[in-house]
Amino acid sequence: MKSLTINTPSCDSTIYCGNGAFAERTSLLKDKRLFIVTDSNVYRLYKSHIESAFGNSPVHVIPAGERSKNYRQLLNILSAMLKAGVTRSSIVVAFGGGVVGDIAGLAAALYMRGVHLVQIPTTLLSQVDSSVGGKTAVDFEGVKNIIGAFYQPSEVIVDPLFLRTLPRRELRCGLGEIIKYGALDEGIYKSLVKNKNKLFSEEFMEGITYDCIAHKAAVVCADERDTGGQRKTLNLGHTTGHAFELYYKRKSHGEFVLIGMYYEIYIAKKLGLCDTAYADILIDLIKRVIKNIPVYDDAQKAAQFAKFDKKNAEVSHISLIAPQSVGRSQEITLPAERYCALIAECSRSIKENIK
């Protein structure tokens, strides 16, 4: 088990990562006053783990799925915390994937203006990305993550144990974020290239998870509240990913990030901003995870949804993170029309390749 600590202006957050982390760290929580939040899938699969790790602590179960990330579920959690007599010295344990982490994290941030929070991410996506860094949120009126807070967990417990029950689609989502880190970090990139034939192996995922967390931790230390620019790089693939997600809705967040990266790498290449051989290697990695990049019948319209993404404050222009070369990327801003045209062009090129 490895560990590392994020020191931010607001608080310190320690991440424990590796086989055995769950058993070892939860044994230290047993005597504390806990309030567990999980979802119906995770509860079904890991009821016995929850019971043995947390004894008789109250458990609040939300319905599995992205649609639970709303204010009604948030209020349900806060109401259950009140009924369970959660106090300032209690600890909220978010046990599940990104949705559980986001909503339980926000509940912990808001209850009595903040109680302790422990994140135990159970999906690859939440292990490598969302459980670290303190971003919490719910969606509201069709806008993703519009209500939220920066709230650091005092502890994050990352154990590969939970990856074994994940469907391949969930692994794909996590690998999407891992490839994103590969486009930002030389070490992760080299590891991805070296292991490109065994991306789905547990051994590879366990090792790379720690590297991704370490990369993110360094970024979060430098720019906790996403104001300095460093943290923005973590949005690689997300501008276009979110736009498609808002318009098409049929896939999950991690898959849209993979698709978004594909399109954004196309744009970076097309504009001559990205080394061609490097772009092709990234595209190859993406295609090893998601075999067919979907062709969108209305890519231009979908791209217009990028305007609604809260990261794009100026609606006449769209910002995205363009990969340049190994370990290097830059933020670029395009007129919205130019961006939409490039997205449509990329979609046509995929269609032609299929023929």
Add this chain to the structure above:
Amino acid sequence: MKSLTINTPSCDSTIYCGNGAFAERTSLLKDKRLFIVTDSNVYRLYKSHIESAFGNSPVHVIPAGERSKNYRQLLNILSAMLKAGVTRSSIVVAFGGGVVGDIAGLAAALYMRGVHLVQIPTTLLSQVDSSVGGKTAVDFEGVKNIIGAFYQPSEVIVDPLFLRTLPRRELRCGLGEIIKYGALDEGIYKSLVKNKNKLFSEEFMEGITYDCIAHKAAVVCADERDTGGQRKTLNLGHTTGHAFELYYKRKSHGEFVLIGMYYEIYIAKKLGLCDTAYADILIDLIKRVIKNIPVYDDAQKAAQFAKFDKKNAEVSHISLIAPQSVGRSQEITLPAERYCALIAECSRSIKENIK
């Protein structure tokens, strides 16, 4: 106009205080992207000030009164912010009393995980207390301030201009908090004693407001998130005040703080923890603001509500801040039964004095 800056781990917050502060500071905001939150009373009284200071900026008006401090009004504000196209670089202006400051502050904290916030408190109570320090909250399921965040305003504009339209009852509420500061701070105490015959004069209130803010600012710098103990002292009068507020409901928060102080000074005196002559001077100050301390027919039952106050995590014991001597106070913890008995005893003593 005086100013002072609170440096906390999360951000810096500057308070501008004095005649002319509103005109001078808002002239610098005019060209920014603003979103104004106010209540129906303040809007009626100061519509022209709002229009001249903020031009065509969107204004969201909540119904006046404590009952607006709920999550529905919070969601209404967030929804209006979305519709108005509020972005990360926008500034939320909370223009009103404590309720407006608390709810608009929380909306600013949550929207996109935090946008800029300017507090313009218009009541004496919010000027001396709630607008400074970054506590934001709404009530939920009958529990006061249970959903909230620590979120520092980048700027607080305190102008006595707005005190002129305040009913005497509102001034009483603010003077309640001012006397609380008097029980914590030697300078404020001396000023109160010296001016005891003109507590309601504008001249006195303007000067003392800055002193109270300066006291609070020092406490907040030392203990932003209310974990170090220093900030707890600001709860003098609040344990009992909140308990009565929950049970009787008929008065406003500031009046209950005055009443709570009266009872808690009685307890401190009774237990021999407080210098008698000093206690009598504090009681005299309180009675100059609220002539008759109410006699509660069921003081013991009301006192049991202190258990529900979130500051009292251990329900078998009640904590309160007991004044000792000029500029000194201490936190004491009593068994709940003993506390209830003392409250009932104080209530009987008031009744006997009336006879």
